[in-house]
Each structure stands twice: as structure tokens, then as C-alpha cells.
Amino acid sequence: MLYPLSYEGRIAPSLGVPRPSSAQTGQLRRDTRSTGAEVFAIAQSSGPTDDGPSIRPEDSLRLIRRLGWYPMIRQLEPGDAASCDAIVAGLPEWFGDETGIRDCAEAVRAQSGLVADDAGEVVGFCTYELRPPGSAEITWMAVRADRHRIGIGTAIIDALVGRLATQGTRLLLVKTLSDRNGPYLAYDQTRRFYLKMGFLRVAELDIWGPDDPALLLAKPLQA
Ligand SMILES: CC(C)(COP(=O)(O)OP(=O)(O)OC[C@H]1O[C@@H](n2cnc3c(N)ncnc32)[C@H](O)[C@@H]1OP(=O)(O)O)[C@@H](O)C(=O)NCCC(=O)NCCS
Numbered sequence: 001m002l003y004p005l006s007y008e009g010r011i012a013p014s015l016g017v018p019r020p021s022s023a024q025t026g027q028l029r030r031d032t033r034s035t036g037a038e039v040f041a042i043a044q045s046s047g048p049t050d051d052g053p054s055i056r057p058e059d060s061l062r063l064i065r066r067l068g069w070y071p072m073i074r075q076l077e078p079g080d081a082a083s084c085d086a087i088v089a090g091l092p093e094w095f096g097d098e099t100g101i102r103d104c105a106e107a108v109r110a111q112s113g114l115v116a117d118d119a120g121e122v123v124g125f126c127t128y129e130l131r132p133p134g135s136a137e138i139t140w141m142a143v144r145a146d147r148h149r150i151g152i153g154t155a156i157i158d159a160l161v162g163r164l165a166t167q168g169t170r171l172l173l174v175k176t177l178s179d180r181n182g183p184y185l186a187y188d189q190t191r192r193f194y195l196k197m198g199f200l201r202v203a204e205l206d207i208w209g210p211d212d213p214a215l216l217l218a219k220p221l222q223a
Helices: 022-026 036-044 057-066 078-089 098-110 152-166 185-196
Strands: 072-075 112-118 121-131 135-143 171-177 200-205 214-220
Touching: 036 057, 036 121, 072 152, 078 098, 078 112, 078 121, 078 135, 098 121, 098 135, 112 152, 121 152, 135 152, 152 171, 171 185, 185 214
Parallel strands: 135 171
Antiparallel strands: 072 112, 112 121, 121 135, 171 214, 200 214
């Protein structure tokens, strides 16, 4: 099942990057839809913008969103498992623990989930479990390292929320590493992401041992 998403409402005004040039937008395929890789190449190509002479390299990912690419979100299928494993293998700062890697590999083969699909390439995924009555929990989530911060995680959460809310789920839970033992950049970014997605801090949990305090977050879902 496909979940096409439109990002019209959240593109452009808040991105703070120059307007792409008409030459850049002209390279986008309108008939089918440019793939993420194609939009990457266009965004990172040099050339003046409509607002000024150039795009700073650090803004090129944001420009991708401004150029209008968004991922297709669909249900996780058995054939996606190896791609999910590869995404996890590319994120050693988050997935450094062998048990975690193995548990995630089991989850993408056994649990429900969604993937972000860029022209047949899986670039992000989440798995989840229902916790009746009324709750569900994201068990694993990751976006491919070279595609962070262009809205793929947001698209996955939006699609998951839409799917769960229509099925009667009222609360979406997720556990991640707490900052109780001090800052760690990788998981600082993860917590920022979930807070931006509307999750609220609920509790610190001692379930993963003293070195890995857990933070439980929850997001209320609209009926
Ligand atoms: C966390 C993760 C899933 C987010 O996916 P993503 O596609 O990169 O996130 P998005 O582009 O949708 O970001 C949405 C918002 O989250 C926040 N955010 C995301 N990454 C951030 C970062 N590195 N630093 C600060 N804020 C960040 C921002 O507010 C961002 O909005 P903005 O770009 O308009 O400012 C992804 O970074 C990832 O795979 N991380 C490694 C694995 C992981 O942490 N999994 C979850 C374990 S519980």
C-alpha cells in the first residue's frame, strides 16, 4: 500500500535557503517524478540561484526539500529487511551494540513497519508494535546516513501517525537513550527529532542497564 505525502504546506517559507534557480527547477522531471538521487544531484550542482550567486554546501540538503522532493512511504515488506539491515550498518554511532543490531534485524523481519521508498530504494524505515488498548510503540527507526535531515523521518512519522490514528490508537510511544549520563551528540539529535515530532518526555527508565538510561517519550494522537 502506498502513502503519498504532500509537503506543500511545510516547504519553502521556513527553510531559509535561497530560491532554486529556474535552471535547477527546470531539471526536475514532472511527468514521473525525479528520484531523491536525481534531486540530490541537481541541488548540489553549482550555479546561481534566483536570490543570489550561490548555495552554501551546507544548505544543499535543505534545498532538496525546496526543490520539492519527498519520499513515498509504504508498508514494510519481507523483501525490505536486507535494506534495513544495511541502513543500520551505516549508522554505527547509533547502532553500536550487537544485541541491538540483532534485535532490529529480527524486528524488520517480524514486526509491522513502514519504509521510505525512493524509486525502489529503501532510504528509511520504522517498525512498531501495538500496545492495546490504545497505544502503539515505535520499536526501531532509522534513515540512511546520507539522507538525514531532509524530511524522511518526518514523512515516516506522519504516515505512521495517520495509519495508527485511523485504527484507534491514541498514544504513540518510543524509547530512546536519555541524556541523564551526559550529552552524546548522536542521541541528542535523535531526541531533538522526536521532540520536534511532538513527542513529550514521559519518564526515565532503568531498563537497559546503568550505562544506557532510557527515556520514554509519548505523542498523543488525534482521533
Ligand atoms: C532520528 C532520525 C530518524 C531522523 O530522521 P531525519 O529524516 O533525519 O529527520 P527529519 O529530516 O525529518 O528532521 C525533522 C526535524 O527533526 C529535527 N532534527 C532531525 N535531525 C536533527 C539533527 N541532526 N540535529 C538537530 N535537529 C534534528 C529537526 O527539528 C528537523 O527539522 P528541520 O530540519 O526542519 O530543522 C535520523 O536522523 C536517524 O536515522 N538517526 C539515527 C538512528 C536513530 O536515531 N534512530 C532512532 C532511535 S530511537
